[in-house]
Amino acid sequence: MDFLTTLLQVAISPTTIAFALAAIGLNIHFGYTGLMNMGQAGFMLVGGYGFGISVAQGLGFWPALLISMLATTLFAILLGIPTLKLRGDYLAIVTISAAEIFRMIGKMAMLQNVTGGPTGLPGREFRTAFTGLSPLPDGQTTILGLTYLNNGIDDWWTRLAGGFLVILFIFITWLLIRSPWGRVLKGIREDEDAVRSLGKSAYSYKMQALIIGGIMGGFGGIFLSLPGSLHPDAMGRPTTFNLWIIVLLGGAATVFGPVLGALIFFITRILIITAANAFIPDSMLGAQQTEQFAWLLIGLALIFLVVFRPQGILGDKKELSFNV
Amino acid sequence: MNLISISTAKRTKSVGIWLALATLLALLTGVFSVHPAHAAENCVPDSETACVEGIIRTSDKEPAAGVELSLNGPSGEATTLSGEDGRWSFPVNVPGSYEVTLNVETLPEGQFISQTDVRQIEVDLGKKGAALFPLTADESAAAEAGGEVVSTSKGSNQFSWPRFWQQFVSGIRMGLLIALASVGLSLVFGTTGISNFSQGEMVSFGGLLAATFMTLIGNLIVAGILAILAAALFGYFQDVLMWKPLRKRGLSLMQLMIVSIGLSIFMQFTFQFFYGGGVVSVGAPRPETVEFWGITLTTYSVFAMIVSIVAIGAVGYALMYTRFGRATRAISDNPPLAKASGINVDKVIRIVWIVGSGLAGLAGVFFALIFNGITWFTGGQMLLLFFAAVTLGGLGTAFGAFVGSMIIGLVVEMTNIWLPGDLKFATALFILILILLVRPQGLFGRKERIG
Secondary structure: OOHHHHHHHHHHHHHHHHHHHHHHHHHHHHHHHHHHOHHHHHHHHHHHHHHHHHHHHOOOOOHHHHHHHHHHHHHHHHHHHHHHHHHHHHHHHHHHHHHHHHHHHHHEEEEEEEHOOHEEEEHHHHHHHHHHOOOOOOOEHHHHHHHEOOOOOHHHHHHHHHHHHHHHHHHHHHHHHHHHHHHHHHHHHOOOOOOOHHOOOOHHHHHHHHHHHHHHHHHHHHHHOOOOOEEEHHHHHHHHHHHHHHHHHOOOOOOOOOHHHHHHHHHHHHHHHHHHHHOOOOOOOOOOOHHHHHHHHHHHHHHHHHHHHHOOOOOOOOHOOOOO | OOOHHHHHHHHHHHHHHHHHHHHHHHOOOOOOOOHHHHHHHOOOEEEEEEEEEEOOOOOOEEOOOEEEEEEEEEEEEEEEEEOOOOOOEEEEOEEEEEEOOOOOOOOOOOOOOOOEEEEEEEEEEOOEEEOOOOOOOOOOHHHHOOOOOOOOOOOOOOOHHHHHHHHHHHHHHHHHHHHHHHHHHHHHHHOOOOOOOOHHHHHHHHHHHHHHHHHHHHOHHHHHHHHHHHHHHHHHHHHHHHHHHHOOOOOOHHHHHHHHHHHHHHHHHHHHHHHOOOOOOOOOOOOOOEOOOOOEEEEEEHHHHHHHHHHHHHHHHHHHHHHHHHHHHHHHHHHHHHHOOOOOOOHHHHHHOOOOOHHHHHOOOOHHHHHOOOOOHHHHHHHHHHHHHHHOOOOOOOHHHHHHHHHHHHHHHHHHHHHHHHHHHHHHHHHHHHHHHHOOOOOOOHHHHHH
């Protein structure tokens, strides 16, 4: 029973929610449009900082959220202009570089007063704007053996709002993809020249997809930083790679794939760590090494997934295209 | 506070030597956690402890031992002496603002405090707060500092010609190292089309193995050569066991790229598993230096630069004038045509993997020598610079990769003169994006490569 509680705890943790949100965005990039965005963590950082800094500088929740979305939009446009006309791996290299640049700027000691520098922006600077919206009464609630504050640090309200957003984003994806707009996106993924010959501007559609997925990533960044702090290193390259695993695992170009992928990813990770801690003596594998071991398996999983089942769990191989 | 963080970032590499020694010691004795004797000396922050710490160095960057420092703040008063490595630390268990005072009387002879002898540090539990007391040999400079707290870094961002030339030579050194690693990246890209994200780990691999061989054998040159051979062998096996079967399976380039990312994650954490998170050093902790035309370099650096030039020159010569080189270029140009004209494509690609990995391993050995050690993540950190260099020169052209590397190396080291040190990689990546905007095929690439 304890074990099931742990699983549930992982499944609804803000981290899982944040990764699911960003993965839904990445799925729009990669799954539906075929864009190799290797900097989704950069979008998360931009969104997170856009929100966190705005609130820390005294803005309210909604203006801050608007700024965060505008910032991710701008980031997407800046990245898109040089790369969307080029071959896929250029987009990959530029997005990963841009994400790194942004992370380094976030870590700059000179900007300590704005971004918090290398120590990051502590959650207390921007969390209250979000918890202030909560309709829940103060206090604690226990559901299925899990006890959290209603409103506060690592609370039910974050989980509730995050869960709602996940459902909303899934719904948006579903609506978008069955619309004519979505069919153009899929067309670009399958054969860009064919789409262009129909008189559609592939460039403009790709840009729109990059922006929409990026904004979703930005929300992921906000949720990742709400319970703890906004730390540039929390959204580095490993985060992007994890998101890729999540999307590939669940099934790219499927509506529910990213969410399923996020759940399986985090639950498997906790299973590996629990199992290693329970069955392998500490002398062979210390706590920190267990963590590294889990990472090592993640790397292997990525290789095997891409080689043997690139369509993931829910995906359809025909729907998948890795075109360079 | 600003000055403190900037300068700590710069110093972590040198601090690393000692961490590395501790790690090596731990490895040798089979204990993976920090050695208890060390834990007592060095403050380790945890949920109930914060560390106020720093390193004192004399004006010629030697550690200053036996300097007395006193701490005053919420957890009371304390006094300590800086150790042999110039390091001092106060563990405290109450977060808040602390005042660290340096006893000027205890400074080594001929050394003066260049700014102030009192520093205010804010620490949180589980965190470290660093205070730096830059020393100078110039008494007049020390005199005007007085007692005020200086919040911006003096001197380190000031332009002067000697500093310019010093950074220029560092830039060439960095460029040569990047070139060693990115020539392999470029050759692999040219012949197979793979953007190999695990090239950075080949660099770490070379450096870390050199450290292991060094502890086993003790001769730097032998250890280095063994590490390079091991890296080349690893490249060979990568191609035999992984890349060739995957090519035959008909995986697309994007899939191969993601496979290389997976391999990179796998290798990074394998390194961390065996070598720990700290810095592993290869050479002597304080190598001899040579000085010419006012530029100071370690003997390791000079050696590394000469060997790099020779190695890169040899690869360049081989590409231009040998049968193998012509075959490689033919494959980069048009693989089916090359195959049709009787070139054994698989064999050439295999040699490219071997040479590319060997060169990356060599770069790793030099990284470890020049920057006082290597970590599991050194290669990963440099990877984007390699990509920047390769893209800048034009994907798939070896000569372009070399020129791109030199430019990136110079940019990385020279921006240090004007911009804060935390941005030195960022500027190189920014240039990469800028180049793609203006000239997507790179400096030496041909336009039709971009689709």
